[in-house]
Amino acid sequence: MIPSPEGRPEETDTELINRWKAGDSRAATQLVGRHSQALARFAASAGEREGIEELVQDTFVRAFASLDSFRGASTLRTWLFTIERRLMLDRRRAERRSRETVPVEESDHVSEYGALDGLIAEEAQERVRKSLDALSPTQREVFTLRVQHGLSYKEIAEVVGSTEGAARVHYHNALKTVKEFLKNE
Amino acid sequence: MNKCINSDIQEMLPDLLHRTLADDARKRVAAHVATCESCQEDLDVLRTVKSAAVFAPSIDVDRVVRQIPTYRTIVPAIERPASTRVVSWLVAASLALVVLGGGSVLMIQSKGSRASNSTASQLPNKVAKGSEVSTPSPDGGVILPKPIQLVVAPNPHALALAAEADGLSDRSLVQLMNDMNGFDALPGSEPDPVISVDSGDSL
Numbered sequence: 379m380i381p382s383p384e385g386r387p388e389e390t391d392t393e394l395i396n397r398w399k400a401g402d403s404r405a406a407t408q409l410v411g412r413h414s415q416a417l418a419r420f421a422a423s424a425g426e427r428e429g430i431e432e433l434v435q436d437t438f439v440r441a442f443a444s445l446d447s448f449r450g451a452s453t454l455r456t457w458l459f460t461i462e463r464r465l466m467l468d469r470r471r472a473e474r475r476s477r478e479t480v481p482v483e484e485s486d487h488v489s490e491y492g493a494l495d496g497l498i499a500e501e502a503q504e505r506v507r508k509s510l511d512a513l514s515p516t517q518r519e520v521f522t523l524r525v526q527h528g529l530s531y532k533e534i535a536e537v538v539g540s541t542e543g544a545a546r547v548h549y550h551n552a553l554k555t556v557k558e559f560l561k562n563e
Numbered sequence: 564m565n566k567c568i569n570s571d572i573q574e575m576l577p578d579l580l581h582r583t584l585a586d587d588a589r590k591r592v593a594a595h596v597a598t599c600e601s602c603q604e605d606l607d608v609l610r611t612v613k614s615a616a617v618f619a620p621s622i623d624v625d626r627v628v629r630q631i632p633t634y635r636t637i638v639p640a641i642e643r644p645a646s647t648r649v650v651s652w653l654v655a656a657s658l659a660l661v662v663l664g665g666g667s668v669l670m671i672q673s674k675g676s677r678a679s680n681s682t683a684s685q686l687p688n689k690v691a692k693g694s695e696v697s698t699p700s701p702d703g704g705v706i707l708p709k710p711i712q713l714v715v716a717p718n719p720h721a722l723a724l725a726a727e728a729d730g731l732s733d734r735s736l737v738q739l740m741n742d743m744n745g746f747d748a749l750p751g752s753e754p755d756p757v758i759s760v761d762s763g764d765s766l
Contacts, residue, residue, distance in 0.1 A: 398634060399634045401633065401634065401635070403628070403633070406628050406631050407624060407625070407628050410622075410624045410627050410628050410631075411624045414622035414624055414627060415619065415621070415622060417622075418619035418620060418621075418622050419619040421619065422618060422619035423619075430619060430620055431620055431622055431623065431626075431627075434622050434627065435622075435626070435627045435630055438627050438628075438630070438631060439630050439631055442631045442632070442634075443632070445634075502611055502614070502615045503615040503618065505611075505615075506611060506612050506615035507615075509612075510612075521612075522612075524577050525577050525580070525609050525612045525613050526612065526613055528577060528578065528580070528581030528583055530578075546574075553605065553608065553609075556608060556612065557604070557605070557608050560608060560611065
């Protein structure tokens with residue numbers, strides 16, 4: 379058990395999973411509460427603009443439906459990132475297909491993210507977001523997983539379906555690009 | 564400013580930021596960063612990126628949890644172990660083999676008995692028919708041909724084709740083959756190709 383900020387021992391993910399399997403639905407609430415914001419941030423940093431909450435929800439539904447296949451070789455969060463990333467790729471593929479058939483309308487450019495942009499007051503946030511936009515999708519995923527979520531290269535490789543070496547190269551290239559971007563801004 | 568060449572330290576900068584390093588590693592990295600401008604710059608960039616985490620909407624945890632079914636409803640029906648499935652397949656394959664093999668044996672047996680019956684029943688007819696054929700003789704009389712003596716091979720397995728060839732004996736069959744070799748009905752070689760004569764009308 380991990381000590382919580384209140385001093386109470388906090389249950390590990392595995393313990394919560396076992397409790398949920400035993401029929402305790404509060405364990406699911408704790409697990410979702412523990413990981414949902416990280417999943418939302420990962421989706422946003424990976425370029426998702428709409429339906430982030432729906433994406434997070436789908437990730438949890440899928441994860442809980444196949445919790446028996448989670449062997450604990452990685453952390454639960456890494457496993458959740460992997461599921462979420464797969465869902466994002468599926469979603470992008472579907473969007474690409476629909477764009478090929480449906481003409482793009484003006485309203486498509488207005489997203490909930492765009493509408494909320496004005497609320498993001500911090501100039502630094504804007505700059506960082508722009509610098510991340512300058513990266514390739516894989517570089518951005520690797521970089522945000524490493525810097526914003528603190529994942530190891532091994533975990534990142536698992537999430538993005540790559541090797542540790544490739545993840546390391548993506549990270550260093552991304553850092554170089556972001557550094558230059560922020561310097562020149 | 565020179566680029567830092569200590570790649571080990573550079574690799575650990577995000578871990579320093581997330582406080583996931585063990586005590587001794589954290590002290591080592593912190594001591595290096597204190598004296599290395601390049602790593603300080605990298606760490607500043609990483610700190611900026613981390614603190615400016617891209618905006619993400621807050622998630623309604625209860626709403627998500629409501630969508631999650633209980634464990635019992637999503638556990639699939641208990642599957643039989645793989646070993647049981649293998650045994651079932653083996654039993655099914657064996658049964659299929661027995662049925663096919665048995666069927667084939669029965670078919671061969673029934674075919675064999677039918678063939679031997681028909682050979683035996685046709686044999687006297689053939690001889691009788693042969694005796695009815697007559698040829699005119701030069702002096703106007705009629706010469707009755709001698710009835711053909713068919714000798715059935717003593718060994719029923721010898722030249723099984725004999726049964727198909729109306730019960731010819733080995734000797735008769737060899738004779739027939741020799742006669743066939745002597746036939747001159749087919750040309751010795753392929754016909755010569757037809758060579759068209761150019762009439763001068765060609766294009």
